[in-house]
Amino acid sequence: MASLDQYSLCPCGNGKKIKFCKCHEHLPEMQDIYRMISGEQNVAALDRINANLKTMPSEPWLLAMKCDLLLRLGELESLEETSAKFIRLQPDNPLAKLHRAMVAIVRGNTEEGASLLLQSIADSGETIHPMTAMVGMNLIEFIGQRGSILPALLHAETLLDLGQPMQQVGMSAYQSIVSDAQSSSLLRESIPSPVDPGDAPYAERLDEASSLIEAIRISGAKTKLESMIREFGPQPAILQALLHCQLILTDGESAAATCRKLTQCPDLPEHQKVYYQSLAFDLSPQSSGISLKDDLVVYTIEDPEFESKLATVKSLQPVPVDQLKEMLQMMLQEEVPPKVAYVCTDAVLQEQFAESEPLRVGTWIAFYGKQTDKPARLVALEANSGYQKKQIDSIKSDLGLNSVKRELIEQLHLPFVQRISSQVMIRQQIPDERRLALSDAIKHLNTEEALDIPLECLGNQSMREVAGKAEYRVALQAVLLSWQARNPSGFTDADFDAIHKRLQVSEPKLSPELDVFDLVGGAAYYWTDLANIDPQSLIQLMQSSLTRGIASMYQPLIDRAQSTQWPEELRGSAEYTLHNLKVRVCSDPNEAEKLLARIIESGKKLNVSIGSAIIERFELLSMLGRHGEARVFMENAVRENSSDPTLMRYIQSLMQQSEMAARGNSGLGGQSSAGNIADAGGANSSGIWTPDGPSGSSPDSAGGGSKLWVPD
Ligand SMILES: [Zn+2]
Secondary structure, eight states: OOOOOTTSBOTTSSSOBGGGSGGGGGHHHHHHHHHHHHTTOHHHHHHHHHHHHHHOTTOHHHHHHHHHHHHHHTOHHHHHHHHHHHHHHOTTOHHHHHHHHHHHHHTTOHHHHHHHHHHHHHHHTTSOOTHHHHHHHHHHHHHHHTTOHHHHHHHHHHHHTTOTTHHHHHHHHHHHHHTOTTSOTTTTSOOOOOOOOTTOTTHHHHHHHHHHHHTTOHHHHHHHHHHHHHHHOSOHHHHHHHHHHHHHTTOHHHHHHHHHHHHHOTTSOHHHHHHHHHHHHHHOTTTTTOEEEEEEEEEEOOOTTHHHHHHHOTTEEEEOHHHHHHHHHHHHOOSOOOSEEEEEEOHHHHHHOGGGOOEEEEEEEEEEOOOSSSOOEEEEEEOOSHHHHHHHHHHHHHHTGGGSOEEEEEEEEEEHHHHHHSOEEOOSOOOHHHHHHHHHHHHHHHHHHHHHOOBGGGTTBOHHHHTTOGGGHHHHHHHHHHHHHTOOTTOOHHHHHHHHHHTTOOOOOBOTTSOHHHHHGGGHHHHBOGGGOOHHHHHHHHHHHHHTTOGGGHHHHHHHHHTOOOOHHHHHHHHHHHHHHHHHHOOOHHHHHHHHHHHHHHHHHHTOOOHHHHHHHHHHHHHTTOHHHHHHHHHHHHHHTTTOHHHHHHHHHHHHHHHHHHTTOTTSSTTOOTTOHHHHHHTSTTSOOOTTOTTOOOTTHHHHTSSTTOOO
16 A cells, blocks of 8 residues: 655645645644555544644645545535535635535536536646546446436546546446447437537637637536527527537536527538437437326225236236336335236237237336225326327226226326337247247337327327428437437338338438538438448448447448458458457357457457457357367467456456355355446445445556545
8 A cells, every 4th residue: 555655646636746735744644644544444534634623624635535534434414514615715626626526416416516527627637636537437327327328428538538547437437338228329429519610700709618618617618608699699500519518517408408409500401400309309308399298197996806807807917016116116105015016918919929928018007905094096107198098098998997086196208219119028938930020010019109109399299190291300300310219129220211211201311421420420320321331431330330339230231341342451440340240240159259259360460459359259168168168268368468458357357256256255246347337336335436446346446546645
């Protein structure tokens, strides 16, 4: 453990070395306290700090050390108080801002947290405080869990730009965000750069605002841009820069409103309007009119036979109460779980695919028997539109519920794409020969339902109803893009082409010579004209789809790449990228193993990091029972690639696992992966991610970020 000397960064957090800081006369006392903390005598250290604060109530280094200790001890109330005092006495101190940001994030105020974190980074200049990584990770994890994927991505990119050691943290956050296949691919891609304002009267001021954004003075830039909009009206270039600020400040509602204004800009090309409208849907489904309102209702049941009646309804499928318990507790704020619970199964699918018990989840029923203080009740989630409405209506009539008093508990908003993409759950293995037929049936059902649901953003009409109407063209294209970008299982590009045709809208076709990602962000995956793409752009698109996990694009890109005549200078990277795509769609482990061997070979020639391919091949060989071969392969690979960080981390965790297994502890954390934010967060009971959390998830941070004030 390094000690604290006069060349260490001063604990007060102003970025100076102790020797050159006002605090230097207190070095011996600092060292004493530091030794206590290093020896895990946290409570004793806190007592010593408090005793010191009695005589020196406004010494910044004491306040800073106290904040850090309180954070370690999870004493949030006291941290809130001490950090408030710290920042009041030192309003420009980056560390004081970091502590305030931490408090705000834990309290759920991400806008304040993001703003303080960014200010702290901007104020720090060259020497970023090590605690920045921890605050950044907490913010990213917190907003990521709440579905703010794009803001989380922008914060990960900010950390990435800060150099080591923040880069490492930023990288693992970034990988975790882009690998979230559930999120919309529009949110996994950075927003396009603002259009060039040319010699517009506001060009110079926009330049100033852009410089502020570059210097991470986001709040200042935002104020400037807002006043420009008041003066010059909703100009696309100003709105686009403002959108960036709102996103990174985690203000999703305002960002969605800005997107909607961009959609109204007459000079913006139509494909960009579609993109921004679709982004607005993703950022705020409710305010953008693409959410569905389902009713959470309760019926008071007097019929003593009701419970047995439930069991006879054909389209109700019993589910373990445990599956709904948590959700019900949250919705109803009561402790007692229901007696029985059902989800509504699909009659059509049940008829054709009885052996697979396919369910359409979303609409469910929970029956609470008579309790001492309450009569018997039925709580149900009732869809108000589409196929699920028909379904629940028929179940209600089977149960005779139409003559029972219906009380609305709450209207729940569900994003449209969420309902149509995840309705079918397969409970048993489907025989191969029936799988294709089942996936077709599900596709058909989902498509017909989607086309029939009335949506506020289409003037309360369904997609089918607005087909061919010019005034709804942009909104309709945006709904389709939003749907496609969520990548529902089983839908291919060809399926979406067919849906576009049925609705008489054509997808925008982007010429690949333009920098398409810069024009339309993630929409480029679907709109780039693959038929006429040049080899260089094709490789870019292939690599980007891999890093962002755009699974629905893999097959079309593979097909295109295989029919491309690659120029000599691109052949190596084309082959490497193509094999990477192929292994993603490959379902045969023997085939995948061969592809991985070729990826490793071509990766070596290109001098790119092949650590993850080595790990994958090793695991596949072991899975296939070829243990001897796997061991020899790994031993050679480690010898040849001893500087590959991914591979070394893997080896380290393998060693830890076998150590734990030796200690009879193998159940603990065996699967934790370094890149997973949720894992890292789960390691600490308070939900606060700290670089020195017990999971040891990031060995690299042990030197720089783990204990504060230890310069690398
Ligand atoms: Zn100092």
